[in-house]
Amino acid sequence: MSTEMVLFFLLLLLFIIHFSPAACQMLPAYAHIEGEWHLLHRSIGISAMHMQLLKNNKVVIFDRTDFGPSNISLSGRRCRFDPNDRVLKKDCTAHSILYDIRTNGFRTLTVQTDTWCSSGALLPDGTLVQTGGYNDGDHVIRILVPCNGGNCDWVEFPRSLSRRRWYASNQILPDGRVIIVGGRAQFNYEFYPGHSPSSSKSFRLNFLRETKDGHENNLYPFLHLLPDGNLFVFANTRSIVFNYKRNQIVREFPAIPGADPRNYPSSGSSVLLPIDENAPVVPEIMICGGATRNAFELANRGVFQRACSTCGRLKITKEEPAWKIENMPMPRVMSDMLILPDGYVIIINGARSGTAGWEYAKNPVTRPLIYNPNGKAGVRFSIMAASSRPRLYHSTAVLLTDGRILVGGSNPHKYYNFTGVDYPTDLSLESFSPPYLSPVYDRLRPRIIRTYEIIRYKNAFSLTFTVQRFVKTSAVSVRIVAPSFNTHSFSMNQRMVVLKGARVSRVGPNVYRVAASGPSKPEIAPPGYYLLFLLHAGIPSSGMWVKIQ
Incomplete structure (x- = not known):
């Protein structure tokens, strides 16, 4: 088989892995993408x-x-x-x-x-x-x-x-x-x-x-x-x-x-x-x-x-x-x-x-x-x-x-x-x-366009998001991450809570609404500011600040 044919089949395999619905539930697999480093400042x-x-x-x-x-x-x-x-x-x-x-x-x-x-x-x-x-x-x-x-x-x-x-x-x-x-x-x-x-x-x-x-x-x-x-x-x-x-x-x-x-x-x-x-x-x-x-x-x-x-x-x-x-x-x-x-x-x-x-x-x-x-x-x-x-x-x-x-x-x-x-x-x-x-996941990446700024314990809330290629409802979850104080190899106060619910409905072309519930109690998520992320097919959105109270 020629080198060109080998490259063609490799690219075809990568395409299938990236965009088949079955594979989306496995993402991110990280088998072939190693992330990227970017220098922000030579000196602060x-x-x-x-x-x-x-x-x-x-x-x-x-x-x-x-x-x-x-x-x-x-x-x-x-x-x-x-x-x-x-x-x-x-x-x-x-x-x-x-x-x-x-x-x-x-x-x-x-x-x-x-x-x-x-x-x-x-x-x-x-x-x-x-x-x-x-x-x-x-x-x-x-x-x-x-x-x-x-x-x-x-x-x-x-x-x-x-x-x-x-x-x-x-x-x-x-x-x-x-x-x-x-x-x-x-x-x-x-x-x-x-x-x-x-x-x-x-x-x-x-x-x-x-x-x-x-x-x-x-x-x-x-x-x-x-x-x-x-x-x-x-x-x-x-x-x-x-x-x-x-x-x-x-x-x-x-x-x-x-x-x-x-x-x-x-x-x-x-x-x-x-x-x-x-x-x-x-x-x-x-x-x-x-x-x-x-x-x-x-x-x-x-x-x-x-x-x-x-x-x-x-x-x-x-x-x-x-x-x-x-x-x-x-x-x-x-x-x-x-x-x-x-x-x-x-x-x-x-x-x-x-x-x-x-x-x-x-x-x-x-x-x-x-x-x-x-x-x-x-x-x-x-x-x-x-x-x-x-x-x-x-x-x-x-x-x-x-x-x-x-x-x-x-x-x-x-x-x-x-x-x-x-x-x-x-x-x-x-x-x-x-x-x-990685840009290879852009079609699966959700983008939050509307959500609550305050989420109360046990209370229902919703957020609206867009995504180019929606997989299925079970591929969606809502989670909050507490920003940590980091020093000497320990990130104090760090925690993630996957919120209950994540019921998804379609409201327009490539636009969806997901309903979820606030954390059940302060022991699960102490009151304060968290980053809320939406996960779709293993790919997270950017975070949005919410206050849990």
Whole structure:
């Protein structure tokens, strides 16, 4: 057979795979599309250590203030004065920016206290509450209210936290408060805001003391709000269900197999897999990657251990829950895990060997993985296109409104260092477009043209959408995704809920209406702003902001 004939039959096969109704139910298969990388900025002036998408389609990005000047001026804003700073007493450079998705522009913000290794969450009104940090920032609460003008900036409240919160984790709760858990040498938790004098102080959580290991591998504990209102807490290798209202451990699970710690500085990552309200809700946690035990101490001596390649999944409501382990195509430490609009999970950034910390990792992993939670065991991972930029210690990633992944950061040095090192400080910003954004799927891509801005619990609502080639009603679903606060390989407050219903009717040529119901209760989806996506034949629409209340 001639080369021309072979190419013809390959193209014909691809056409059949893309556009046959049967195949549409299998999409996205990701067998032959690896996604695309796009450089957005060679330098934003700071290293993206922390990221949060806001309801106005802007992303707040910041690093730290205790390592000297950044590469961008504050542009007339108030300089930072800190007589106790060991590097720079007066600093007129910015350590935070606000990036605009629509214009691809950014402007500086003013941070007066040190945000190094801090945490955050969005309040129900969309305000970012940001907690803790290092030195003069470790007891600080910072507030950033989204705005479309040029005047909004950080507002800081010193001495507002009851304890030092450095490497703590945050989780938004069903009542709209934020729980702040742990931190270095902090075996306790507290709430913001406090509704009474008794809730404005810290509460002991001995589980964090018990799981402290060697170099304190329970920093940035993994927190997930469960559908029953309790918290899943994972620290080092152990995990519990915790009733924060009663300060009581409800259940403890078997340790994750392998005895390798997964929290900072071992820095694996964790997600609560999508919650589907169309079926009995069975919450399932997934934890991937990390460093082997003693990797930090070995890296300090110049020995870089191979990172963990395992992922563990745990259905926590089973009578006898047990971790199910599978292997990624390559080992990874310091990767970020994000739930994509189609319900798949992307694993992005990180290294193959070593651990988190200054100069403690080697062999960057530049190819993301995409994981299909409902795929057949052994073939759930797809390997994506490689970035040209290593993203190691202090890199970040967040899901954007249009379905891209925003990626930035990587500064495995105590200061900005661009020369004479294996992995220079990276101040760039880039995006990764997963395969579902490929033009080959444009005919199947739904476009929302009308929906509710406010969705109430249990209440019916509808949205109208267009699509060039409609497959069938069962190929449509509606889901909401909570924007996460990302730092140090953990995306705090991240969750997806597939909403109940999705009844479709045709209202015109290529125009359809889908009816669905709001989340059943705040424990399933805490009040606040979410990105609503419509999925058709495995291909998601762009997201639209909705408020759940």
